[in-house]
Amino acid sequence: MNAFERLAPFIQDYIYENKWxxxxxxxxxxxxxxxxxxxxxxxxxxxxxxxxxxAFLPVLTELYENPSNSVGVLYISPLKAxxxxxxxRLEQLLLDSNLPVTKWHGDASMxxxxxxxxxxxxxxxxxxxxxxxxxxxxxxxxxxxxxxLRFVIIDEVHYFMRDVRGIQLLCVLERLKKLTGVNPRRIxxxxxxxxxTLAKNWLNTGTDRDCAAPxxxxxxxxxxxxxxxxxNYADKRDMTGNGEDADISIxxxxxxxxxxxxxxxxxSGDRAHYEYLFRQTLDKKTIIFANSREExxxxxxxxxxxxxxxxxxxxxxxxHGNVSALLRENTEDEMKSEEEKIVTGATxxxxxxxxxxxxxxxxxxxxxxxxxSFAQRLGRCxxxxxxxxxxxxxxxxIRIDSEDALGPINWDFIRTIAIIELYIRxxxxxxxxxxxxxxxxxxxxxxxxxxxxxxxxxxALAQAVLGLESFRYITQEDYKKLLNHLLDLEQLQRTEVDxxxxxxxxxxxxxxxxxxxxxxxxxxxxxxEENRTIGTVDKVxxxxxxxxxAGMSWETVDVNEKSKVIFVKRVPGISVVDWDVDFTAExxxxxxxxxxxxxxxxxxxxxxxxxxxxxxxxxxxITQNSGILDALITPLSDRKYAIFPWVGxxxxxxxxxxxxxxxxxxxxxxxxxxxLEVIFEGDMYDLEQAIEDILKSDxxxxxxxxxxxVQIEGKYNEFIPQELLRxxxxxxxxxxxxxxNDITL
Numbered sequence: 001m002n003a004f005e006r007l008a009p010f011i012q013d014y015i016y017e018n019k020w021x022x023x024x025x026x027x028x029x030x031x032x033x034x035x036x037x038x039x040x041x042x043x044x045x046x047x048x049x050x051x052x053x054x055a056f057l058p059v060l061t062e063l064y065e066n067p068s069n070s071v072g073v074l075y076i077s078p079l080k081a082x083x084x085x086x087x088x089r090l091e092q093l094l095l096d097s098n099l100p101v102t103k104w105h106g107d108a109s110m111x112x113x114x115x116x117x118x119x120x121x122x123x124x125x126x127x128x129x130x131x132x133x134x135x136x137x138x139x140x141x142x143x144x145x146x147x148x149l150r151f152v153i154i155d156e157v158h159y160f161m162r163d164v165r166g167i168q169l170l171c172v173l174e175r176l177k178k179l180t181g182v183n184p185r186r187i188x189x190x191x192x193x194x195x196x197t198l199a200k201n202w203l204n205t206g207t208d209r210d211c212a213a214p215x216x217x218x219x220x221x222x223x224x225x226x227x228x229x230x231x232n233y234a235d236k237r238d239m240t241g242n243g244e245d246a247d248i249s250i251x252x253x254x255x256x257x258x259x260x261x262x263x264x265x266x267x268s269g270d271r272a273h274y275e276y277l278f279r280q281t282l283d284k285k286t287i288i289f290a291n292s293r294e295e296x297x298x299x300x301x302x303x304x305x306x307x308x309x310x311x312x313x314x315x316x317x318x319x320h321g322n323v324s325a326l327l328r329e330n331t332e333d334e335m336k337s338e339e340e341k342i343v344t345g346a347t348x349x350x351x352x353x354x355x356x357x358x359x360x361x362x363x364x365x366x367x368x369x370x371x372x373s374f375a376q377r378l379g380r381c382x383x384x385x386x387x388x389x390x391x392x393x394x395x396x397x398i399r400i401d402s403e404d405a406l407g408p409i410n411w412d413f414i415r416t417i418a419i420i421e422l423y424i425r426x427x428x429x430x431x432x433x434x435x436x437x438x439x440x441x442x443x444x445x446x447x448x449x450x451x452x453x454x455x456x457x458x459x460a461l462a463q464a465v466l467g468l469e470s471f472r473y474i475t476q477e478d479y480k481k482l483l484n485h486l487l488d489l490e491q492l493q494r495t496e497v498d499x500x501x502x503x504x505x506x507x508x509x510x511x512x513x514x515x516x517x518x519x520x521x522x523x524x525x526x527x528x529e530e531n532r533t534i535g536t537v538d539k540v541x542x543x544x545x546x547x548x549x550a551g552m553s554w555e556t557v558d559v560n561e562k563s564k565v566i567f568v569k570r571v572p573g574i575s576v577v578d579w580d581v582d583f584t585a586e587x588x589x590x591x592x593x594x595x596x597x598x599x600x601x602x603x604x605x606x607x608x609x610x611x612x613x614x615x616x617x618x619x620x621x622i623t624q625n626s627g628i629l630d631a632l633i634t635p636l637s638d639r640k641y642a643i644f645p646w647v648g649x650x651x652x653x654x655x656x657x658x659x660x661x662x663x664x665x666x667x668x669x670x671x672x673x674x675x676l677e678v679i680f681e682g683d684m685y686d687l688e689q690a691i692e693d694i695l696k697s698d699x700x701x702x703x704x705x706x707x708x709x710v711q712i713e714g715k716y717n718e719f720i721p722q723e724l725l726r727x728x729x730x731x732x733x734x735x736x737x738x739x740x741n742d743i744t745l
Contacts, residue, residue, distance in 0.1 A: 003031040008064040010096040011057055027054040029214035030187075034058035040186045042157070042200055042213040044193040051189045052086065052155075056093070059151050059187070063122075064097055069148040071116070072099075073123040074184070076131065076169065077155045078352065080105045081328065083125045085354050086155075090123065099123065105130050107325070120145045128160075128169040129516040135172055136452045139179065146176060149184045154203070156352050157188040158372060161202050161432040164714060167441045168518045170470045174206035175449075183207060192375040194429035202434075206469040223378065225420065225607035227392040229413075229615060230273040273395045274302040277363065280391060281343045282312070284360040285335065288345045289377050291369055293320050294578050299365060300345040300551040301574040318551035319346040322524070322579070324533040327550055332356055345551065351376040361389040367412035367419070369585040371429050374419050392416055394612075405626060405636060409619050411595075411674065415587075417605060417616070418594040430588045433650075436473035437728040440714035442482060444518055445471075447491070447502060451510045455499040458483060473731075478724060485721045520715045522580060525564045527554065534568070538579050541566060548575040585672065586649035589742045592674050596646050596744075599623045628675070632691065632744070633684050636677070641687055643676040644744075651739040652676065657704040658694045658736075695740050701730045 003023055004012065015023075023031075026045050033041045035058055043051045063072040077083045083103050090101045100122035102112050116124065117138075124145075126134075135142055152173060160166030177183055188203040200211040277288065277299070290296040297318060304316045317331040328349070334342045335356040344350070351373065359381040368374040381388045396410050422428045446465050450456060456464070462479055465471060483500070486492040493503035502510055509515055524536035527549055534550050541547045546555045553575040554568035599620055604613050628634045634642045643666070645655060652668065656676055659666045664687070666678040680687050711717055711725040712733055 003028040006031060006035055006061065007057055008061040008097070010064070011061060011093070013096065014093055023057075024050045024054070026050060026214070027057060030054035031058045033212045033214060034062065034185075034187075037212065038185070038209070040188075040200075040203055040207060040209045040211040042188045042190075042193075042196065042203055042211055044157075044190050044196060044199070044213065051191070052089070055153050055187045055189060056090070059153070060094070060097065060099060060123075063099060063150065068121065068150055070120040071122065071124045071145050071149055073151045073153065074131075074146070074149060075123060075125045075153045075155065077125065077127060078159050078163075078165065079349075079354070080107060080127060080325070081332065081354050082155060082352060083127065084329075085332075087125060089355070090125075094123075101125065104134075117141050117145065120147075128165050128172060131176075132168065132172050132448065132516050135175055135179070136448050139452050142176065142179060146180050147182065149176075149180065149182050151187060152184050153187045153189065155189050157190040157199060157203065158192050158432065159352065161199065164435070164438060164441055164518045166202070167435060167438050167470050168444070170202075170205045171441070171445050171468050174468050174470075177206065183209075185209065186211075191379050192372045192429050194372070195431035198431055198434070222387050223424065224387055224389040225392070225424075226390075226609065227416065227607055227612050228276065228394070228609045229611045230269060230276070230393065230395040231611075232269045232395065232397040270395055273393060274299070274306060277365075277393065278303055278306045278310075278312075280361075280363070283341050284343075285341050285358070286343045286361050286363060287350055287356075287359060287377075287380055288343065288363045288365060289350075289368075290345065290347065290365045291367075292579075293322060293347055294576065295365065296320065296345040296347060297548040297551065297577055298574070300343075301548055301553065303343065304551060305574055315340070315342050316551055317342055317344045318549075319344050320349050321347070322537065323535040323550045326533065327535070335359075348373075350380060356380070361391060363391045363393065365393050367394075367416045371419050371422050371591065373585075375423055375429060378423075405622075406628070406642065406675075408622055410615070411672070413612070413615065414595050414598060414619060415591070415672070417598055417608075418591055420607070421598070421605075422591065422594055426594075428590060430591070433732070435732055437724075437731050438470070438714070439474075439478075439482065439720045439724045439728055440716040441518060442471055442474060442479070443486070443491075443716045443719050444515075446482070446486075447506060447510050447515070450492075450500065450502050455495055455501045457499050461500055478727070481721055481724060486719060489719060491719055518715055520713060523564070525566050527566050527568055529554070529568055529570065537566070537577065546571060546573075546575040548577040587672055587674065589646075589648035589651060589738065592646050592648055595674060596629060600629050633688055635684060639679055639681060641678045641680055641684065643678060643687075643691070644674065645676075645691075645739070645742075646674065646744045647739060647742045648735075650733055650735040651742055654701075654734045654736050654739050655691070655694070655743075657706060657734070658699060659690070660705050661703065662690055662694070664690060695743065699736050701734050701736060704730075704734075706730075 026043055027050055030041060030043060033039060043054055045051055059073055075086065077086065083105060087101060087103045094101055102116045102122065102124050104113055104124055104126040154160065160169055186203050186207060188199065190199065193199045196213050200213055204211050288296070288299060290299060300316050300318050304314060307314060307316065317334065319328050319331050331344055332354060334340050335344060338357065362377055362381040364377060368377065378388055378390050381390065394413055398408065442465065445468065446461065449461060449464055462476060466474060466476065466479055483492065487494065489505055490503040491506040492500050495501055522538040524538055525540060526536055527534045537547070537549065540559055540561065541556045543556050543559060546553055553571050553573050555571045556566055557569050558567040608616065623629055626634055628642060628644045632643060632645065634644065636642050645652065656666050656668060659678065664678055664680060666676045669677055678687065706726060706729065710729050712729055717725060
């Protein structure tokens with residue numbers, strides 16, 4: 001019996017009605033694992049490859065043939081929007097199944113939630129925060145809801161693995177297992193996983209199961225790439241844009257031809273960049289990605305102005321976390337329409353798998369944050385049989401008279417080429433480093449346990465919290481330090497019988513709805529036009545001040561600081577906005593080494609415009625003649641040296657502190673930099689000898705001269721002893737062994 005014949009009748013009917021020609025390879029593989037084993041399952045394949053169906057088809061068949069006495073399937077997503085999207089898809093699939101699906105998040109129907117509590121069955125879709133709330137505030141209901149839970153489906157596994165919400169999720173799932181006594185199988189879905197072993201171990205946490213990760217052959221997939229450049233400088237040289245859109249196969253083949261060339265018109269400056277984006281997106285459904293909310297707001301405001309000038313329709317939208325949920329949902333609905341040629345500016349919010357229909361193209365302004373991010377953004381286009389088309393654009397300002405020998409090097413540009421090559425040629429994505437000492441999550445789970453259970457003895461609390469697999473690297477001694485510190489802060493309180501309860505200072509924290517979230521978020525002010533919510537900002541814009549939000553310009557007409565609301569009216573023109581926190585990323589050693597190999601090589605890369613090819617040659621000339629590609633140390637001036645170990649950010653930071661320990665002042669010149677600058681009175685040999693001595697030493701990371709407040713950022717860090725935050729930084733971020741193994745001498 002083949003996989004199709006083993007599926008429930010209502011699923012077979014659904015497949016026929018939707019004219020599927022056959023099950024995909026990953027769907028067949030998923031059926032074999034679910035039907036023929038008791039393993040967890042990890043499905044990692046490209047966007048729009050049918051992973052969701054691969055998970056649900058066999059799981060729903062199992063539930064249909066052997067009904068559960070409670071909720072049978074728990075689907076966990078990082079986004080409410082993704083839950084809403086999947087809810088619509090599941091509703092259609094389940095029409096003739098008698099299996100209900102319920103969504104559970106802050107915007108979901110309370111009537112449906114209450115119905116599920118009274119009669120638990122079918123599929124429950126939920127976020128980690130809502131599941132934490134259920135477990136903490138409705139422990140008795142959880143016993144009934146999940147007493148016969150069979151499967152937990154975790155969407156966007158790569159997102160959870162790199163985020164503190166992933167630790168929270170694992171803790172909550174393990175607590176649920178201990179509460180109910182059931183051990184449901186887990187199914188993880190992701191389009192961008194670099195190291196499957198790491199992902200399998202993550203998914204298995206606390207389950208005592210093996211994990212199957214079938215590799216389904218997806219075949220060769222063509223993509224169309226083009227990189228264009230715009231320049232602001234006084235020099236009259238200019239870059240012509242008559243490069244080709246390179247068609248490339250992802251698989252075992254390389255370039256297979258080219259598409260239509262771009263215009264031979266010369267481009268120069270910011271204005272030309274916006275004009276180019278306007279032309280490239282005319283009558284094309286497009287997502288324009290940028291790496292900051294400020295930048296995407298400014299880009300879309302300029303495109304809207306150019307469209308107004310050219311009497312073109314206003315098809316420009318903005319989609320990021322500070323735009324109101326209603327406006328984001330409207331944008332998603334517009335993008336699903338086949339008729340609407342919407343152009344949406346976005347940050348990371350549209351990287352995840354919300355169904356937005358077929359896109360004509362995606363555009364990345366500036367360098368992608370990482371290989372993983374590039375893979376996600378590429379995956380947003382090319383759905384439903386289209387060839388994925390991704391355009392990169394850069395605008396750079398060049399100082400012709402720069403005194404810095406390395407100043408003319410555009411590292412973001414070279415990093416973009418490296419990211420493209422690593423993904424399409426080497427099939428490599430960054431592995432996600434584990435977080436073994438997340439003390440802020442330890443605080444959160446401690447308080448959550450006490451809120452859920454009431455008074456507990458220190459021993460019982462330690463056994464419960466440290467018994468969670470996510471905290472297996474945290475010692476009893478460290479936990480005791482945390483508990484004593486929380487007692488000093490009155491986060492906790494001792495009872496007369498030496499038990500622990502939540503203290504006076506802890507009560508308002510655990511009773512706030514914000515307690516459920518474990519990620520850092522600034523205090524936002526609501527922006528409203530009369531009764532319509534536009535979004536949020538993180539600072540007060542006084543009356544009369546104009547700012548941008550949701551791709552439009554607004555002027556403040558009133559501010560209610562007590563209620564944290566800014567009332568605005570819409571105004572014409574282009575305004576700016578800024579947020580205090582935006583996206584950061586680190587470089588992996590593999591990526592840094594790829595940058596070096598590109599600079600040392602001679603390949604011209606078919607997806608680069610002529611101007612970009614010329615720029616690459618300029619940068620290669622500078623780097624090959626400066627010595628930085630082969631020498632560890634390069635003099636920049638009489639007392640300033642550049643150290644190029646060609647290692648990742650973590651290893652580079654480790655070397656930085658090791659040099660400081662020896663009295664050598666070094667700095668990382670800019671974020672995502674690949675080298676150190678050192679001020680040194682001696683000669684190059686002495687500096688090189690100092691580095692060799694460091695590498696040969698048995699370096700004690702705890703002896704390094706770290707700043708007093710050094711820490712990995714995290715919500716609730718204010719309640720963690722500084723020595724534990726320092727330990728987390730040393731153990732989870734610094735990497736001396738990696739430095740020794742990876743450094744190029």
